[in-house]
Amino acid sequence: MQPEDKTAATRIEITEDLTIPKLFYMQARRYGPQRVAMREKQYGIWRPITWQQYLDNVKHIALGLIKLGLKKGDKVSMIGDNRPEGLWAEMATLCAGGIGVWLFQDCLIEEVRYIIDHSDTRFLFGEGQEEVDKALSIIDECPKLDKIIWDDPKGMRNYHQDCLLSLKNLVEMGKQLDKDQPDLFEKLINRGTGKDVALLFYTSGTTSLPKGALLSHNNMLTMGRHLMDVDPCKDTDDYVSYLPFAWIGEQMMSISCGLQIGYTINFPEEPETARENIREIGPHVMFAPPRMYEQMTREVQVKYLDSSWTKRKFYEFSQKVGYHVADLKFDKKPIPWYWRFLEWIAYITVQRKLKDHLGLSRVRNAYTGGAAMGPDHFRFFHAMGVNLKQIYGQTEVAGISVVHRNGDIKFDTVGKPIPGTEIRITEEGEIITRSPSVFLGYYKNPEATAKALRDGWLHSDDKGFVDDDGHLVVFDRTKDVFTLRDGKPFSPQYLETRLKFSPYIKDSWVIGHNRDYITAVMCIDYSVVGKWADEKKINYTSYQELSQHEEVYDLVEEQIRQANKDLPEAAKVRKFTNLYKELDPDDDELTRTRKLRRAFVEKRYQDIVDALYSDVNTVHIDTTIKYEDGRESRINTDLQIRKITD
Amino acid sequence: MARTEPVQDNEILLELKDIEMTFGKVTALAGVNLKIRKGEIHSVIGPNGAGKTVMMNCINGLYRPQKGSIYFKGEKINHLNPHQRSRLGISRTFQKVEVFGGMTVLDNIRLGRHIHMKSGIVSGAWYLGKSFREEIEHRRFIEEEIIDLLEIEQIRHKPVGMLPYGLQKRVELGRALALEPELLILDEPLAGLNLEEVEDMARFILDINEEERWKVTCLLVEHDMGVVMDLSHRVFVLNFGNMIMDGTPEEVQNNPEVIKAYLGEEDLYATRR
Secondary structure, three states, X not given: OOOOOOOOOOOOOOOOOOOHHHHHHHHHHHHHHHOEEEEEEEOOEEEEEEHHHHHHHHHHHHHHHHHHOOOOOOEEEEEOOOOHHHHHHHHHHHHOOXXXXXXXOOOOHHHHHHHHHHOOEEEEEOOOHHHHXXXXXXXXXXXXXXXXXXXXXXXXXXXXXXXXXXXXXXXXXXXXXXXXXXXXXXXXXXXXXXXXXXXXXXXXXXXXXXXXXXXXXXXXXXXXXXXXXXXOOOOOOEEEOOOOOOOHHHHHHHHHHHHHHOOEEEEOXXXXXXHHHHHHHOOOEEEEOHHHHHHHHHHHHHHHHHOOHHHHHHHHHHHHHHHHHHHHHHOOOOOOHHHHHHHHHHHHHHHHHHHHHHOOOOOOEEEEOOOOOOHHHHHHHHHOOOOEEEEEEEHHHOEEEEEOEOOEOOOOOOOEEOOOOXXXXXXXXXXXXXXXXXXXXXXXXXXXXXXXXXXOEEEEEEEEEEOOOOOEEEEEEHHHOEEOOOOOEEOHHHHHHHHOOOOOEEEEEEEOOOOOOEEEEEEEOHHHHHHHHHHOXXXXXXXXXXXXXXXXXXXXXXXXXXXXXXXXXXXXXXXXXXXXXXXXXXXXXXXXOOOEOHHHHHHHOHHHHHHHOOOOXXXXXXXXXXXXXXXXXXXXXXXXXXXXXX | OOXXXXXXXXXXXXXXXXXXXXXOOEEEEEEEEEEEEOOOEEEEEOOOXXXXXXXXXXXXXXXXXOEEEEEEOOEEOOOOOHXXXXXXXXXXXXXXXXXXXOOEHHHHHHHHHHHHOOOOHHXXXXXXXXXXXXXXXXXXXXXXXXXXXXXXXXXXXXEHHHOOHHHXXXXXXXXXXXXXXXXXXXXXXXXXXXXXHHHHHHHHHHHHHHOOOOOOEEEEEOXXXXXXXXXXXXXXXXXXXXXXXXXXXXXXXXXXXXHHHHHOOOOOOOOOO
């Protein structure tokens, strides 16, 4: 256990009565105009927003919503990049008694329509022209949608529809109401209890339409409390908010934990500058899905290949030392003094700089969750000296339920339950959870609720087991688990994450349930393989053309052979093909949190699957792909099928 | 779909009167007349070799026409050098990007701001109070107005030479805007861009022209007819140095002579849709 930290923020007791607005009001008055609640990089400069400003903005937006006629329990949706206005809108919704709904910024119009309609949204906060356009195109089909509020004036000069309102005007309305009824805001804050619904969260849904999970104030707050009990943060810490607010992990860090601790939330200038901005801030805590860490790994691997001989030698040395020390730590063995010395050398020569470039130099705890992370990636970060921890959780427990503890990290597990959480494995091997953070049910979907919630236990539909040290091991989604030809169960996710450890591979999809052998559909990383091709003087004009080059097939085959090395005979990949495009959420192949929708891709690429299990060398593809703005383009090509023999 | 006339007084910003320009025995411009009103986007179209770029060069002073006169805000500017004309408020971009490849995006844009610097050489050399304050002020303008408008935050410290062509074009536009011009000459701003970049660039041109903050009059030379007809208030058609007509996009599209000379040839009516 972590020793009690004297500088940790004052512990806040979560009572039945406490709501997010009450806590927010308490913290905002405590920190006042002296402390920075959030920062946003604007016009190249980090601009601070104090708790007082945070409070004032939320107050005026909340009162503006009341003026517009918001009733208790009305749904308010938000869509847009991570920015202070987004968080203000959410907090204001909660303060005014509404229920917050977040949409992914890159949602297609059809998804936006479904969620707005299904959630009975009355007010929508969009960022700028793009979001307003999306909202205007669906407003006729969503009769309950009243007003669309926007805050970025860029390109909005020709929009004069009655249903549109600028955030500025909304704030003015709020200010007016505040003048007329100065005690109204406090009254609004003080009503309600922790049991009330705070957020309606649409789960990404690997199998079906998104389901709306209802989370109470108490769910959110207890979740944050319990995580902070395990890994306390300080109110002087920095956190960078750049992952979609529609993802529960970001809500957990920005609202559940952020509000209790009072750390500073930093918003990047633009999504494209996020990585650079993270480096400038150097956050103390970080929570991201595996793909962010995979991206970092790829970057390091590629830069390594590009660097000079001396640098490569130093890097190899520090890797060797790092891996050895990390393995000693994983095995909970003492580290001899000479290894400590070598580790120090590795630190001052390579690791320190590397961590700085990745923005990880101040990170105390880095978490990964939301999908499976391969042991190779996981060890890679520990070898660099980053305290990376796996978590396990879902939207339905308001974030996470299981996490690694300091000094007790195993790279093939997700750790132990957080305080207040019970984890059990049913006879069928399903992971079930009970805690105060377990959600209230799905919105307008009693069957799904009855299936997920039984006697207070949340049924996750994930298969797993608890190992001898009490760590939870998550195997895979129940329906995704393979049976190999030798009859053993096998997790395709495990194999996919192994394949992805190669910098050349962006995504992979492994097939082989009840089949004679395992096959894979690979998506190359366009920029990395493109650069490799430039150096080899291979000509290409598009992803499609590059992916089908003979040399690229050789390259991918080499990567698969690497991953095949220590796998049991039956689990080795025997055939593969390179897909002509990247897997994309816009084509429904991935969820918005980039999890593979296996059943869908299997149906969509039936031809490819058939070809992989028959005796052919190529498969003909004739299909259309659609872009975010609705445009479509036709693809007509042949894919090679490559066999891998020993 | 053409746009309606800008609701502004019809003040003439730039006027060309009987401009004639010959190179040896080749007549590039044969008595061209053009009036550009304040606040409009005025396009010049014509086949290759029609004399469009020569006309632009005459306006910003790279070439001196042999005959005729050029008036900017009612004042004759024939005798002025390019840098004097840019001080008056005429700024331009080039058909082939002319940026400083080794300098960063920010430095390139700053360069366009040079004309507005008032501190002297001595104070600049020692970076004294006045220069320092001035620089902060201009940097603010560049960051808040230009970089934000053109959405190039993520590349502000990158050397321009390393950027893709589409972004280089954006940087060049940024540099032209840094002058805070009254008249912006855009010489084929869309050439060589892909569909997405064309859409972005068209939006920037509209922003510059319509947004209260800018309200810049634009003189646009472009081959992409779809964009020209969408963006322009007026279109000027040039063919081998002669003006064929000057009118609204509809009038131009329906003029038989224009259709014969230019639009009728399908491959020249190159739109991307």
